[in-house]
Each structure stands twice: as C-alpha cells, then as structure tokens.
Amino acid sequence: MKKIKVCIVLLTLAVLLITTGSSWKPSPNPQKPPNVVLIFMDDMGYGDLSCYGATGYKTPNLDQLALEGTRFTNFLAAQAVCSASRAALLTGTYPNRIGITGALMSWADxxxxxxxxxxPELLKEKGYTTGIFGKWHLGHHPEFLPLQNGFDEFYGIPYSNDMWPVEPDGKPATTGLKSRFPVxxxxxxxxxxxxVRTHADQNKLTTTLTEKAVSFINRNKSKPFFLYFPHPMPHVPLGVSDKFKGKSGVGMYGDVMMEVDWSVGQVLKALKDNGLDRNTLVIFTSDNGPWLNYGNHAGxxxxxxxxxxxxxxxxxxxPCIIRWPGQVPAGRVCNKLLSNMDLLPTIAKVCGARLPKNRIDGIDWTELLKGNESITPRKTFYYYYRKNSLEGVRRDHWKLVFNHPGRTYAGYLPGDDGWPGPNTEDFAFPKALYDLRRDPGERYDVKEKYPEIVAELEKLAEEARQDLGDDLQNKPGTNLRKSGMHTEK
Structure with missing residues (x-):
C-alpha cells in the first residue's frame, strides 16, 4: 500500500509538471524597466558549450543559464564574419544593407x-546607462567608436585580437599580412x-574585461542599464589566465571556454549580489561559427x-541562451528560426523603446521569447556573404544554396597551436536544395525531388535581389545605405 501511495504522489507531480509546462504564462510585466546583459562571443561554434554537446570539458554556468532560461537551437548570425555580424546585432539590419561587410581591417576608412x-542609442532615450567591455569592430576612427554610437563607457579593443604584428609563436611578424598591422x-x-603586445597580454583579456563588466553592474545597480560584453575570445590567438591554463585537459581551446564560462558566472553573481537577477534579461550568443582551419585552437x-x-x-x-526569470520560460528549448538581427526590436519592445527611424530587417519576437510557441515570427532568411553576394535563401526548414565561389575547409588538414592550416576561398559550390529538418548537415541535395520548393525559393531570392542586390548576378539593389566614411588623414 505504501508503494502505491508513493507512485500516486509521483504520478501527480509528473502531471502537475507537464500541465504547468504546457500552460506556462509569464509574470506580469515588471514595474521597473529590465536591465539587459548581452554577452557576445567571437568565433565560438555551435558545439562549444556542454549544453549544446561539447565534450571533454564542462561549461556549468552556461548550462545553468540554459536551465534557468530558454535555449534556442535555430538562431542565425546575419553573416558569418566579425564586423558584419556585429553591425546586424546592434542595428537590427542585414549588414550589407548598411554597407558593413567582412571584417574591418585596422587601416579601414x-x-x-x-x-x-x-x-544603446535607443535605450539611452529611456534613461538607460550603457556600457561595452570587449571587442568593438565597427570602425576604429574616433567618430565610429562606441561613445559616439550610444555607449556611456567603453573599455576594450577596436578590432579583432589577431590584428596585431605578432606571429603565433610570439615572434614579431616581418612579412605577410600580419606585418602590416600596428600594435x-x-x-x-x-x-x-x-x-596588447604579447601573448601574456592576451592571457589577461578575459579576466580584465570581466572585472570591468562586474564593476559596471555594481556602479549602476540603482538605474536601468544595458551591458554589452563582446568577448575577444575564443578568436585566435587564444589567451587564457593561469586560473584556467591546463585545467580542461583537452588543450588551450577547452581552457579558454572554461574561463569564458567562469566569466559568465561572475556576471551572473554580480547581478544576484545586487538583487538584479530577476529583473535582468541575459542574452548569450556568438558572432559566427568556428575558424576550423586553426585545428586545436578552433571550436x-x-x-x-x-x-x-x-x-x-x-x-x-x-548557440543562444536567454534568461529572464518570470518572463522567459525556464528549462525550455525553442527550435524556431531566429537571427541576431531580431534582438534589437525585441530588446526595444521589452524595454519600452522605439524602433530606429531607418528601415530594419529584424523582427520582434517578444511573445515567442515569453513562451508563446504558437507564433512563428521569422519565416525567411537571406544568406549573404562577401560584399553583397546572395549565396542562399531559406523559408522555414527549406534552404536553397546558389552557385557561388566560397570558402571550404573540407579536404584540408587543419593547423595546430595557433598556426592555420590551408583552405580555399574559391571553391565552386553548386546549386542545391536542403531540407534542414531532415538534413541539418546540408549533405543531401533534393532539388530534383522538390522543384516546386525550388521555384518558391527562387521567387524569394528575386525579392531579396531587388531590395538588397546581389553581386553574383550584378544586381545593385534599391534599398542600400552607405557606411560611414572617415575623410580626415
């Protein structure tokens, strides 16, 4: 009889959990505007967190963040490269629409x-204090720096941490691209x-920037704030402090990821210590996938x-993990198509800010964020790369890839210990249709089987070309805007 009672209790609890999960509703909107913490990694891959399948090391703070929030599995960077992805994140637009492409070099004008x-400009209108600690990479001339683009505080580097005149072995670069970079x-x-002159200096970056971010939280606990924390890591050259050097047991990349996880833990601890964790929207994601030809220094x-x-x-x-206790469901996995462009309109909505005056491409998905799985805010996505090449289009789970020259790592032996292996930038990729629901690895071309889907996606591509253009077809587009240009020498 006792066993029967125990079984009944367990069954009742299970039913309650299932019922609660399926009918979850967010708490009433908080009276105070929420703080926003946006942690943005550099070159971190989809499989680099243990809650996304990483093996050999653990990321317990990020795993806990996912347990307390929602883990998104179909979240796309607007483009697969540094500056372009950051432009999309902060402006809510396809980066080619606003003239930001590739990775801006240290000599870019x-x-x-x-x-x-x-x-940050939109949030400042609502009384937010704004800070960025880490990598900027949207222009290094004074008029392009963060303080001229909505931030109250900035500490960090103006572009990627590999844009320096130092070889992977620590020796000065005397030939090639690296020799052109300033300190x-x-x-x-x-x-x-x-x-940042030496690898020892690189080793300090994560700790120093974390201390700056925590200080920002501590100093602004009595007013709403936007903290943008774009880590330089795990972009090569990898740097890790003595606290984590050798700790992962799987090499330096694992050590770096453990330190990144520690950094996230420090930020979350600062929020909790200041009584801010329940009214802070925390977002964690990355700018693009791993730089695979760096081998054991890549994700x-x-x-x-x-x-x-x-x-x-x-x-x-x-990867994308979002936590906001009482507003975003805990322990949830969301498989809807989303992009980092969509963060601007969503953050604006939850913070009561307006949208930009210029046209944006991001879509507000606040209701989905808060648990309404019956809606699908984003149904389409354009895969642009290089300056303005439309390499693919997507609707729902169907992705059409066009003939295009591009980078491939396949068939090349990767490098080791900070030295890159070879790859090609002009592999001739053929036109192909992929069903990402059944074939997320994009290995089986099914265009001959589904010609009607190809026709629908071709029509979608033509709409993109009219709007944004397409260098592959020499189409200029009708709705492009120019990037800023530094004219003083």
Missing part, C-alpha cells in the same frame, strides 16, 4: 554610419590607455557543415 541607430591598442572611452560547429566565413549552417548557426 569606413565604419558604422552615424545615421544608423543602435541598441593592438586597448581603449578606454576614446583614449588609448594600453597595448566545433557540431553536426553542421563548414564554419566561419561560409553561408552553410556551421558558419551562421549559433
């Missing part, structure tokens, strides 16, 4: 146009305050094809 409105500066506000794209610098899923599908 262009940057984000001051006419484009960013997340990598550390900037506070608008001023150069230090330099994992999981089961997806290719990596950084490609329009295949391994280049653009990213």
């Amino acid at each position: 262009n940057g984000i146009n001051p006419e484009e409105e960013t997340i 990598l500066p550390l900037i506070s506000g608008n001023d150069r305050v230090a330099e 994992s794209a999981g089961a997806f094809r290719e990596g950084k610098g490609t329009s295949f899923e391994g280049g653009q599908r990213e």
Whole structure:
C-alpha cells in the first residue's frame, strides 16, 4: 500500500509538471524597466558549450543559464564574419544593407554610419546607462567608436585580437599580412590607455574585461542599464589566465571556454549580489561559427557543415541562451528560426523603446521569447556573404544554396597551436536544395525531388535581389545605405 501511495504522489507531480509546462504564462510585466546583459562571443561554434554537446570539458554556468532560461537551437548570425555580424546585432539590419561587410581591417576608412541607430542609442532615450567591455569592430576612427554610437563607457579593443604584428609563436611578424598591422591598442572611452603586445597580454583579456563588466553592474545597480560584453575570445590567438591554463585537459581551446564560462558566472553573481537577477534579461550568443582551419585552437560547429566565413549552417548557426526569470520560460528549448538581427526590436519592445527611424530587417519576437510557441515570427532568411553576394535563401526548414565561389575547409588538414592550416576561398559550390529538418548537415541535395520548393525559393531570392542586390548576378539593389566614411588623414 505504501508503494502505491508513493507512485500516486509521483504520478501527480509528473502531471502537475507537464500541465504547468504546457500552460506556462509569464509574470506580469515588471514595474521597473529590465536591465539587459548581452554577452557576445567571437568565433565560438555551435558545439562549444556542454549544453549544446561539447565534450571533454564542462561549461556549468552556461548550462545553468540554459536551465534557468530558454535555449534556442535555430538562431542565425546575419553573416558569418566579425564586423558584419556585429553591425546586424546592434542595428537590427542585414549588414550589407548598411554597407558593413567582412571584417574591418585596422587601416579601414569606413565604419558604422552615424545615421544608423543602435541598441544603446535607443535605450539611452529611456534613461538607460550603457556600457561595452570587449571587442568593438565597427570602425576604429574616433567618430565610429562606441561613445559616439550610444555607449556611456567603453573599455576594450577596436578590432579583432589577431590584428596585431605578432606571429603565433610570439615572434614579431616581418612579412605577410600580419606585418602590416600596428600594435593592438586597448581603449578606454576614446583614449588609448594600453597595448596588447604579447601573448601574456592576451592571457589577461578575459579576466580584465570581466572585472570591468562586474564593476559596471555594481556602479549602476540603482538605474536601468544595458551591458554589452563582446568577448575577444575564443578568436585566435587564444589567451587564457593561469586560473584556467591546463585545467580542461583537452588543450588551450577547452581552457579558454572554461574561463569564458567562469566569466559568465561572475556576471551572473554580480547581478544576484545586487538583487538584479530577476529583473535582468541575459542574452548569450556568438558572432559566427568556428575558424576550423586553426585545428586545436578552433571550436566545433557540431553536426553542421563548414564554419566561419561560409553561408552553410556551421558558419551562421549559433548557440543562444536567454534568461529572464518570470518572463522567459525556464528549462525550455525553442527550435524556431531566429537571427541576431531580431534582438534589437525585441530588446526595444521589452524595454519600452522605439524602433530606429531607418528601415530594419529584424523582427520582434517578444511573445515567442515569453513562451508563446504558437507564433512563428521569422519565416525567411537571406544568406549573404562577401560584399553583397546572395549565396542562399531559406523559408522555414527549406534552404536553397546558389552557385557561388566560397570558402571550404573540407579536404584540408587543419593547423595546430595557433598556426592555420590551408583552405580555399574559391571553391565552386553548386546549386542545391536542403531540407534542414531532415538534413541539418546540408549533405543531401533534393532539388530534383522538390522543384516546386525550388521555384518558391527562387521567387524569394528575386525579392531579396531587388531590395538588397546581389553581386553574383550584378544586381545593385534599391534599398542600400552607405557606411560611414572617415575623410580626415
């Protein structure tokens, strides 16, 4: 009889859990505007967190974040490269629409146009304090830096951490692309305050930036804030502090990911210690997939094809975890199609801010974020790369890839210990149709089987070409805007 009672209790609890999960509703909107913490990784792959399948090391703080929030599995970067992805994130637009493509070099004269409105600019109108600690990469000239684009505070590097004149073995670069780079500066506000000259300096970045982010939280606990934390890691050259060096047991990349996880834990602890965790929207994602030809210093794209610098899923599908207690369902997995462009309108909605005056491409998915799985905010996506090449289009789970020259890592032996292996940038990819529901690895072309789907996606592509253009077909597009341009020499 006792066993029967225990079984009845367990069955009742299970039914309650199922019922509660299926009818979950968010708490009433908080009276105070929520804080927003946006943690943005660099070159982190889909398979680099243990809650997304990483093996050999654990990311317990990020796993806990996923347990307390929602884990998104179909979240795409707007493009698979640094500057373009960051432009999309902060402006809510396809980056080619606003003239930001590729990764801006240290000698680039262009940057984000001051006419484009960013997340921090919109939130400042609602009384938010805004700070960025980490990698900027939207232009290094003064007019392009964060303080001129909505941020109250900035400490970090103006572009990627590999844009420095140092070889992977620590020796000065005397030939090739690296020899053209100046010393990598550390900037506070608008001023150069230090330099990253050695690998030992790279090892300090994650800890230093984490301390800056925590300090920002502590100093702004009594007012709403937007904290943008774009880590330079795990982009090569990898850097890890003595706290985590050798701790993963699987090499330096695992050590770096453990330190990143520690950093997330420090930010979450600061929120909790200040009584802010229940009224803070925390978002964690990455700019693009892993740079696979760096071998043991690169991450994992999981089961997806290719990596950084490609329009295949391994280049653009990213981990995304979002937590907001009482507002975002805990322990949930969402498989809906979304993009980092969609974060701007969604953050604006939950914070009571307006949208930019210029046209954006992001879609507000607040209701989905809060648990309404009956809606599908985003049904289509354009895979642009290089300057303005439309390499693929997607509707729901169907993806049509067009003939295009592009990067491939397949068939090349990757490098080791910070040195890259070879790859090609001009592989002739053929036209192909993929059913991502059944074939997320994009290995089986089914265009001959579904000609009606190909026709529908071709029509979608023509709409994109009319709007945004397509270099592959020499179509200029009718709704493009220019990036900012530095004219003083």
